[in-house]
Amino acid sequence: MNLLLAPFRGLVDFFQALARIHRIVPWLVAYVFLLPLPEILSATGNDYYIYLTNRILIFILLSVGLNIVKGFCGQVTVGHIGLYAIGAVTSSLLAINYGWPFWAAMPAAVVVTGLAGIIIGLPSVRLEGAYLALATLGLGESVRIMIAVTPALGSSTGIMLIPPPQVGSFVFDDFQKYYYLVMTAAMIGIYLSFSILRSATGRAFMAIREDVIAASVHGINVPANKLLAFVISALYAGAAGALFAHMPPGFIHHNNFTIIEMVTLLLMVVMGGIGHIWGGVIGAIIVYIIYDNTLEFYHIQPLTFGLIMVLLVVFMPQGIGGVIDRYLVTKRFVKLREEKSDGAA
């Protein structure tokens, strides 16, 4: 394990050093590092990796958003994929029917999804645990069925020819170009997620996760904060949905938003480690790469995936994030002890 994590240790140290200058510096550096990624991937002679990266980045946005509700605030939702659908459909309809440019349609879709987040989150005010899971499941599935049966929302043929984003005469009309868009969005998403975690709101969420009663005793407005968590995560889902819809070939269909996609998303969050922001990122990357590399074994792919899910929950409930955490904590602890013994000597 140590050997495996050794490269990360250097990276973590490097970025921690940068963070001492200003919080945003490591992000800017990372952003610059990531900009030439399509060229690097292209150099391998396989542009599909760029497409794969785009898909993963969209999933990262989703899972980081889901983590806010689930990891930070401790609310169980199975309706996140419905919000993703709302974002995708709203943005594409605005672009197709009203000719809105992507830059107007996407923010509008994010706002609409945020409002929908209130509805999906509403049950959380009264319900907990299993009941909340089922209520959100019902809401999420209802969204999908509504799309499936309403011709204006795509119905069975789906929404076609959603125009790609455009800046001046530069059109993001293939996935190589689209990478810059989704990468930027994902970076902003992750950064904001960290900011939220650090803010008073983030602390309120975590207080609710740890102990609802104690949180309310400490003056935290529990229902409002729960709703807020749902809304924030809905904003992420809306952005991810809009980005997915406008990505060439610009096609969405209700079966992109089924319960299987929701489970994949949950798997990403759980595999990465619930409550770890990086967990959502790592989970999205690992799950999607495993999925992509097992495509040719389609007849047993569900079986293996299912088993991974079951065994993961049984044997590694804290996810990869938990393992890394343990490693980092141990490392810091060792360091602390060394410092202590140095001081004693």
Add this chain to the structure above:
Amino acid sequence: MDFDFTSLFAFILFGLTIGVVYGIVALGISLIYSGLDIVHFAHGEIYMFGAFFGLVFSEHMGVPYPLAILSAMVCTGLLGIVIERVFYRRLTRAGGGYTVAGMGMIICGFGMSVVLQNIAYLSWGADAEPFPVDLGEPFQFGDISLPKSYGLTAVIALLLMAVLHFFLKKTKIGLAVRAVAANKDIAFLMGINVPLMISLIFGLACALAAAAGVLIGPMQSVQVEMGYLMLMKAFAAAVVGGFGSLPGAIVGGLLVGIFENLGAAYISPNHKDIYAFLLLILVLMVRPSGLFGVEVRVKA
């Protein structure tokens, strides 16, 4: 669509006959929830397995239909016990609950459902299998005809409920099952073998789902993907009736059945599957413990 009472009666009748089936599956989900503290997302696949077992017994081995129901129930019950012992047991030991760690239960259930579905696909293929059971001419209520199989289903479903009710209320083991469902630690202290009872609960719930599968099989044919829709309806039924409540599950099932049929008939047929969810959400918002829930069980 013109309104007339014959049609209304027909729609309610359709709702009732399918509703009892939702009810038995819901009962299993409800039992598992109170026994193991998990919402069993793989129960739809258990139902599917039950139907396939029934099909194998009845069609391929020539066992008479009523006996096929019983055999399928036994087999599926055993399958359930194995699943519970091998996988879920480790999780319940690690502590249930639905917050951060409890997400695991949902993932685990889904994972299991994918695994079971894939196993069924590998063993029986993706084609839907016909499950013909000839029971003779349908019942006629004036202009409405109701296939005998639906009538039979309703009768058997009610019979199963009655047997279960008797078992839970009047026998010592049933009492122990209820004690385990209510509070495992105390049940332990009363000298009840809790792990055994949990297996029993799980097996029982799976057997009920299998019964539903074999009953519905002849009407809707048997297919690998049949579980999902039933699961959704049964979840709705279980919640509407109140998790853990036996009459609640059946009333919930009937309500979901009637509600969706009337909705499909008079509001819009496209949205049929939404009505169950609508009812679920309505009930949850108004009365979180369901119509028959005795206590609101909030998991920490």
Add this chain to the structure above:
Amino acid sequence: MLKVTGLETGYGRVQILRGLDMEVPQGRIVALLGGNGTGKSTMLRAVSGLIRVWNGQIEFNGERIDNKAPDQIVRRGLIQVTQGKDSYPSMTVEENLKVGAFTRSDKPGVARDLERVYDYFPVLKERRRQLAGTLSGGEVQMLVIGRGLMAAPKMMLLDEPSAALAPKVVLDIFANINRIARSGVTILVVEQNVRMALILASYAYIIRDGRILIEGDADDLMHDENVKMSFLGGTVADSSREYMS
């Protein structure tokens, strides 16, 4: 009858009991006293088999019972009676009592014991068809004691029978515990209410930080200056004095 030596256990990695020794002779009422978080309930859970014993041993009737399954321990005649909040609220009173007799198969014996419980606690007989969730605090406490009796135990472990109850009710319950003990059931009662427990018990242990701090005859402890200083100043104990005299 019950002998605990060097008991060490805890939850997860947190150790609660650090080498606890105690003994309960047959036919006596022994009290285990101590404040919140001292390890009283942990000790009971370990004896009943609900948590694993890390070290040390527990003997019941000369037989090792540590790390046996709870139902095995119950079958040997050792039953724990938890606090009143641990009834089955959605079952009737009589069903609650019948759950207590789960390990027994002699129907006439069970029926006889049911009558005996109703004799001890007549109020339960009045409410036999009611749901346990509708009972008052004191009645539920009686119910769980009665439920423990239904197992026809040789020994009962009582976990804070006085918790959150009015002093008068506590007195009533303690009187009945005394009756039960006189009928030949050995009793270990775990209490925070030190004064009342000392009146009830003949011998007592005081636990702190997972170890036995003081032990002795109840009368001696009652007059021990240290005990008086540290444990007998509580309001509950004081207010109960007038009822006891």
Add this chain to the structure above:
Amino acid sequence: MTTTTKGITALLAAGLVTGLAATALAGEIRIGVTMRMVSENGQKYGQMVVDEFDMINKAGGINGHTLDVTLLNDECKSDKGVANANKLIFQEKIHLLVGSTCSSVSLPIVDVTAKTKVPQIIPHSTNEKITQKGSAWVFRVPVSGRYYAGVNAKYVGENIGKKIAYLCAADAASQNDCEAMQAQMKSQFGAEAAYVAQVQEKEVDFRTHMQKIKSAGVDGIMIAALAETMARALVQSYEAGIPASVNRIGSSSASNSPVPAIAGDAAKGVFFTAAYAAADDRPIARLFNEMVRQRYGIHAPDHDFSQAYDLVRIVEIALGNADLKLDSANLAADRTAIRDAIANVKGYQGLASGPISFCAEATPQCRDGNRTAVLIAYTKGGKDYVTEVLARVTMPVDFGLK
């Protein structure tokens, strides 16, 4: 090297390792297939396609080139289908894409292949819009929904009646079949639908609809749905007491064998349009029936098998005529050559009931190559079902276009 640089190098290295794995072999014709595999249609279709391509390889390949077939499952989901198409095009560097079997997946893939200039051949999707998008790179082997509807409507209007109830499942193909049929009934006979209901793709309980249709008193019921759903609806239509005198009309999925197998006696008398009938009495069809029977041990091949077979033959002809270099420098040229070769396939007469012809323009007229719909009826249901051919109609090229 400091820890930091070491870390970054390791990270980059890890990222690149997987990238180097994808190297394309020269001299092979790479064919990518994406379709729904873990399902009734996919299993048969995929099996047939893979087996047939294998046989070509065993017989020495095409012009000495072997075929390298990569088959991926898209689960009938558009996002996965698009991902598969991209993977096949950019990673496997395929020369030709076969896919998908689902209309809702083929629709977006058409745009992908148009943009990347990869020839795409549609194995099983009937939705009209696929070829109406105007891509120069797409070819359709099955019969387009617009032809099916034209034939079906003509027969219904002339022989059954004009009061038709429609029960349409919410999958792209059935929805299209259903709407096209209604439009045809209207334009050919001026008949409005007597009752229309949309149901979910996997609906299992149709009793409410049947009760309503029963009281509506119609001449016929069109059930447009995928095989299993249709079979259930057929059975329940009899259970509801709708007499056999009310004709049951199927969509093209009625050709798939689960329909008669599940519906049993309820399948009897159902008629529909499809691309192939096992009752076809041409010698080639007889031979094909026998071959499929022996190879897969089934009673009679449905049009899944025949279309898979035809597809492979058309690909074989086109690849044989194309002048291919098959090295990485000429990938784009080879793709164009294959497209042009497919566009040059004229009058292919295989199992399809009529000739299949393509042409160079990027129009539906040119790319819906198969215009012959067979009107088929079941005369016996069950696993050993029997069909009869009522008519075989070749439609004019621009039929059904607005």
